[in-house]
Amino acid sequence: MARRRQWLPALEWLRSYNGRFFTEDLLASVIVAIMLIPQSLAYALLAGLPAEMGLYASILPLLVYAFLGTSRVLSVGPVAVMSLMTAAALGPLGLSPSEYMVAAMTLAMIAGALLTTLGVLRLGFVANFMSHPVVTGFITASALIIALSQVQHLLGVSAHGYTLLELLPSLWESVRDINTLTAVLALPTLLWLFWSRKGVARVLTGMGVSRNSAVMIGRISPVVAVVVTTVVTWWLGLDQRGVATVGEVPTGLPHFTMPSFDPQVWRTLGGSAVLIATIGFVESISVAQGLAAKRRERVDPDQELVGLGAANMATSFFGGFPVAGGFSRSVVNFDAGAATPAAGLFAAVLMAVATLLFVPFLVYLPKATLAATIVAAVWSLVDLSILRHAWQYSRADFLAVFVTITLTLLMGVELGVASGVLVSLVVHLYKTSRPHVAEVGEVPGTEHFRNVNRHQVQTYETILSIRIDESLYFANTRYLEDIIYNMIAERPRLKHVILMCTAVNEVDMSALESLLEMNERLNELDIKLHLSEVKGPVMDRLEKGHLLSKLSGNVYLSQHQAVEALKNIT
């Protein structure tokens, strides 16, 4: 039972479901669904797909995640950054519209399969490759690119590209083709969206509405923009006068469609899918963990991989594209009081109803309105202050942020995030590859050993005591050899080297080989190698690696014992 509940977390909350939960979940789901309609349409367009695919991608993922996810409030569906990544992955391939749709579904399929596999194998830790500076830098740079890519729709012109270097010249060239009516419609929409985020709540609370309700009503301001601009467009016949609208869209629920299982296609899309999956997971787990902690609830990262993976695979069979747990939508769900994942389930039903009812009205919905929705949504993701904070905090972290932001803006999302991850790793290895190593001596009258450069301590010409403040592993063995051989080269009368291993939590095979070789080299020079204060698990390891049997010297329980035993032997 415990095992079944582990793989199907819904069994947990379903057992205790009751009427109060139902009311709370239903209310939250209505608010979330209203907010999702324009968002999902907009993100589909951002991904380069027909608007209705956004609605399709909002139904099944919510449903599947409700049963398989461990977060009670995470809302899974199309999100801005993944839509941009989808567009950036597929745009350059030069596909026909129908090929493009299948490719988007296939991306969701590959990403979903990957996430599920990692989850089943309990390998969620791979998301740790994404450091905070890289994620923040990447999101900021992506948001800037997304906002810029929407300017064309706000002005009624056409531009292309997924980097600053492509978008800016392209926009510049098309600037004389601005459609005035579109721009006139877009400007107040944009202003409304930016103002309404805080303004509506302020006005309503001023009118005596409770703070909480006022914020909730404020959240649905994008829907107001959608309705008003659609009506205006229909009334004035703007769609006949150059204002681009979403247009005719097939009605009805999504039907079963196969993504591609052609190995050639998987090879082409594989790299992009890996990045999309990773970014999607990192975003989702951060949001889920943050919101769960607020209520003292738990999420299980490995099960989250399964939930998110299944959501992606499911939607890939019904005209969807890559999805993730969105920040703003989940926060709305949380604030609206969702008690259990059933809120997501109800929202899925409402989205299905919306798909059936509202699709005909999309004929008059201006693309500029959706573009404005996107700009307003992603603008809050832009956080350039991360550059300043990172600079103040550490140069290493700054380097990671800077590389990620710059390369994402100039060379595209995939190269940007991949380089960021690489830089974080290299910087980390660099730091641990030069561990603090100190020559130590005994503080007279005590059994304590301290750095010879900082304290007045007792040392002996024939003994070199070295304390290593880091685990020994492949990244630092060479540095350590270097330091120790250099110390030895300076001490002609040396007979004993004692490595004090207080801070050594691990010795990997590279370090073992290095110690074995050092032992042999020193022995040739008639110097004995000793160890002191070795931790239990490390001791077992060294035993297995035959270091202890080959060691020219001894292993001492304490550094003091070692020095006492060796100081009179020459």
Added chain:
Amino acid sequence: MARRRQWLPALEWLRSYNGRFFTEDLLASVIVAIMLIPQSLAYALLAGLPAEMGLYASILPLLVYAFLGTSRVLSVGPVAVMSLMTAAALGPLGLSPSEYMVAAMTLAMIAGALLTTLGVLRLGFVANFMSHPVVTGFITASALIIALSQVQHLLGVSAHGYTLLELLPSLWESVRDINTLTAVLALPTLLWLFWSRKGVARVLTGMGVSRNSAVMIGRISPVVAVVVTTVVTWWLGLDQRGVATVGEVPTGLPHFTMPSFDPQVWRTLGGSAVLIATIGFVESISVAQGLAAKRRERVDPDQELVGLGAANMATSFFGGFPVAGGFSRSVVNFDAGAATPAAGLFAAVLMAVATLLFVPFLVYLPKATLAATIVAAVWSLVDLSILRHAWQYSRADFLAVFVTITLTLLMGVELGVASGVLVSLVVHLYKTSRPHVAEVGEVPGTEHFRNVNRHQVQTYETILSIRIDESLYFANTRYLEDIIYNMIAERPRLKHVILMCTAVNEVDMSALESLLEMNERLNELDIKLHLSEVKGPVMDRLEKGHLLSKLSGNVYLSQHQAVEALKNIT
């Protein structure tokens, strides 16, 4: 002056050069040069290049390294593994012979430029990415492939490929075309080479020759094989009867030729050049450091990068291909008593003389002899016991070895070594991503805190004391959040969380953000976050990151003080 000597290490040994050094160096250089002649011809053929390029690649690198390198005995020139990598990188490109030559020179140019740049920037630590299991596994697998790739020359047939999957079927198909004369010539040559490695020394010492001289004479047995088989081939006219020989070769010293500087070519070869450069550097530095330690000498890894890089760049202008410090040749140089890098300089001159004198004799040198030389040389590199040792030592290291060997054999050298490095990194991140975290309590009557699961200790319902046994960085922040939030979810009466930071050597920006967020979340739950026993440098960092000013609780010097101060506050 110190600075000039840093960049031109030759200034160091030139100042104290004397007659005794000269005699020792000259003797060593003669022995090394005799050994190098067949080796360099063979490795050029292995790289898919004309034999004379092996001689060319043995002259300038020795010369340049003598001035720029810091090892007194490292012998730089063509080595087996890099020749294989060169062939594997260029073979699939389908180049004409002259394009292939330029491409090989260009590989040396790119690899050299990269190494020099890293050296000048003092970035030698990047070689640490290569763990011992990966390097050993890679060398073993490469040696197997090299040996197998030479079987065709031993049998006088033709096969192709750089992996087991390509070579084995290819050899199988050509088995009926065996040239009996070639095989009859190759078999005794191979037996001689294998036997002579120890046999010659054994026989000679039996005859009263000193052990050292006997070993030295044994080293030149490949030259005996070359001379004998060349004479036999000429005498019996075997070259007219199907025995493939090196053939007509242009006489004279190498002349100035430009490698390619076409960006397109650099892009194509860049990835391979990075791997070749890394492997070359790791091999060279290991050999140099090992031999230097034997004589209490020093090598400077960053300056080694400069020396090796310059050697590669120099040879790329004179018909050479990627070179490195070879293990066997350097050991011979060391054993022969080379006192200073002048030994390399003299060897370079001798190689130049050899190029002028011996090239005409190559017409009758059977390729089978060179193939036998290669097989005998690489066979000593095969060390499959690494698999057993790694398995016994740790599963993580075994995984790295296994992936490296398997992928190198089946998918080729580049994919093999790249995957090995990736696996080492992932395994390392995995290990540090789950640091040991213990809830601790006070041992009654003392000020010591120990793990609650292992000791009888005093704890309080309102206080959670957590000791973290690892630095906090991006790979483990998420795991830590997970653990701590889970602990909190189980303790409804909790008021204080104290993180005991004894073992925390670093807090990177990801961890800082995580702590800031944890601080905020706990504060919302009315739980205060405290720190204890924070190291000085970490404290400074946290100050800069504004954690200390935002912390809901306090920072205590010791865990004992923290608990004493908090146990009565609820």
